[in-house]
Amino acid sequence: MTSQTVTVAGPIDAQAAVPAPQPRPRLGIDLDVDVCVIGAGLAGLTVAREAALGGLSVAVLEGRNAGWNASGHQLGTVMPGFGVPISDLIERIGFEPTRELWAMSKDGADYVRGTAALIPGVALTEGALEVSNVEIGDKLISRLQMLGEDFGTEVQGWQVDQVRRVLHTERYFHAVHYPTAFQLDGRRYLQGLADLAVEAGARIYEDTPAIGIDPAGIRKRIFTPQARLRAAQIVLAGNVHLGPPLQRLSDTLLPVWRYAALTAPLGDKLAQAISFAGSVSDTDGIDHYRIVGGDRLLWSSPETSFAVQPARFAGLIARRIRTIFPQLGPVPIEKVWSGTVGQTVHGMPQIGQLQRGLWVASGFGRQGLNTTAMAGQLIADGLLAGDERWKAFSPFELVWAGGRIGRVAGQLIGSALRGRAAMHGLLARRRERARARDLINEVRRQMARSAALKSRQEPRRPGGGGPV
Template sequence: MAYPDTYYKRTMADGATRPALSGTVECDAVIIGGGLAGLSTALQLARAGKRVAVLEAESVGFGASGRNGGFVSAGYATDGDDIARIAGKETARKLHMLSIEGVDFVRDNIRALGIDDAKPVPGLMSVLRYDDAASLKAYADQTRHDYGYELEYMDRDAVRSVLKSERYFQALRNPNAFHIHPLNYLRGIAREIERLGGLIFEQSPATATALSGPEKRVKTAGGEVRARDVVFTTGGYTGGLNGRLKRSFLPIATYVMVSEEAPELIASAIATRDAIGDNRRAGDYYRVIDDGRRLLWGGRITTHAASTAGLVKELRAEMVGTYPQLAGLKTELAWSGLMSYARHLMPQIGRMSPGVWYCTAFGGHGLNTTAIGGKVIAEGILGASDRYRLYEPFGLVWAGGLAGLAVAQLTYWKLQAQDWWRERAA
């Protein structure tokens, strides 16, 4: 079993490499971080005719943006009632509408740019691990009423006809959601940025910044970018370059594994191409990939360095506990990646000071939220809208440092225990 490499890197359609920054570059905006938030920002600015430069410490999509489960669906990791409690009901509604727009934004980019290698597949099933049909029907009715958004209710028989597991009860299917090969999507966006005249520099970590004047400066080992606006989109891989940003989130590791090729065995357990996520607050997510030949399975989080091999044993235990018929399915690849989580469990999107922007903390929110974050930051820079202000109630609050990490790990264990008891009481 191979751990250092990722499935997405092995299967990326575009193997192009990009140069490191050398010398001085002058532009309208410099984006620090070549993940989904950074590239979405750069794309929208380039589409508006702005000169943009992206600085990436490794390669495009190296971080969690290019190694995740590939889910594109509306909503946030935070419960809608919690969002409304903090931001108000109307702001919560507008934020949810932004998340829906994010789904369409990713889909439209795939179509418009011909990113066929992103391989979008429609459908997402959110399944219950205990019997509670009434709550799902009520949620579907509320979503339809509040947002005009249709979710398909599936009873237990319908769920178990496609998911051959005794663990599952009812589900809501979202036909508008979809799942993709995230790294190929990112590399398609990068190609379009460059086609529009934007510059992307790889192996170019930012080492210093000067942000106080009207002209911002960002230095790397090989050069310097000068621009009116600078955007920080570094996520879980943020270093000490911006102390305020680094203190505002926790780096959390998540884990993914991909099976060997075994289409008949996989089909004996999972007879759908929909992506699947369970309702546990510390749950699993998975989807069949490669036209049914492999299974991608993700879950588990840690707040400290952990052995990927050890976590894979836990993931496999979850998989086999859900689908005993997959006990013989071998894991071929596995990897981990760092996400950023804010204490309030919402994205952090906004302006730090004139010309200094941030777009981060997308752990658990999905590709659509990360993409729409980049879009609204670009709108702010262009003066086209101030929609980024909708996220102001969820700002750069201190995440608690080492104590915050300890609390996060304890909270995760608590959620696991609550899930365990709830399922057994059902």
């Protein structure tokens, strides 16, 4: 790989860098509110905005700054669904409950699209492609029928040749195209969402961690370093960062660090390798990328269950890009960053009421931006109108993630799954090349047989000579 300067930073999208947000105040006086939201990420800000729009007084406590971690460092792809395959959900909770969850996830995507339209400077790119590293021709039709007919989702099946017309690599086979999925600048969206929450009447306090919580009684108490709050409702939206006051809840999440990089401008050669404007992800959950700024790649690939300096993954991501698209040559990496997500044991988010007046919205690892919006809507509707649609997530209970042993196991399992996926992909490509060789050999044999037959059928020269 060529020499390069690597900066650890958040992602850039579109043409201009996102301006740094103005810091918000620290809470210094005691407050009495209807709702206290702990965590100013995507889910917490959505709850705060919707609850404030409904007339409730809302205070958001954030230990650092809004969106400082995973919420402000995601790739910005918005599409229906969850991190768990539909077939697994149906097996666990049944067909109709799965359809209900899927409809909610679509509502979450619609919420993000509608909210993005209110935020200056947030431009959308349309379409998402889920590509397969192995041939899934037999499974593609049944999956499309389920998504389209049973789950009301607009999808298209792409055959191998169509995939390779826009992604010039032999590593991908079939794909599912989601034409109504979209991408946006994740940081700009989060900052705009925070501004909208404030405009609705919510108050956001940064550098204000919750160091103690007493959820008993009608008026719950929340303690911060300089002030105390009383609230009728508490929403825990701090993911794996809730800290000692709620360690038992944090222990139900496996922290996963996802690493991503932004390349330097790659020029015309990028268009020769990728001519799809939307995002691309593979069915094994290894790579997720899209073009930004016209000629850069925003690429997310490795993940760990332990914190590692993001800059250490610059070379790995560059090699991964070159493995998929060798025609790009050495790929200079300009920025690298990471975000920590909370992964539940069952793979689904934690959404609902733990006890009267105490709510949770977390566990969004691998779920997608749409689920944070969905969770915010469900909880806000529960606060405002007693809506109980959140109970659809009751089957996905809080399960201890195993502590340090769980993190080690998660890393080993993840590595094994990625290794198995790589082997299956290699075997699929070898089978494809073998079929191509067999086809060529068969054509050659047919040509030889045709030539021999033609030679026997041609008239002979008089007197026993060769063909006339």
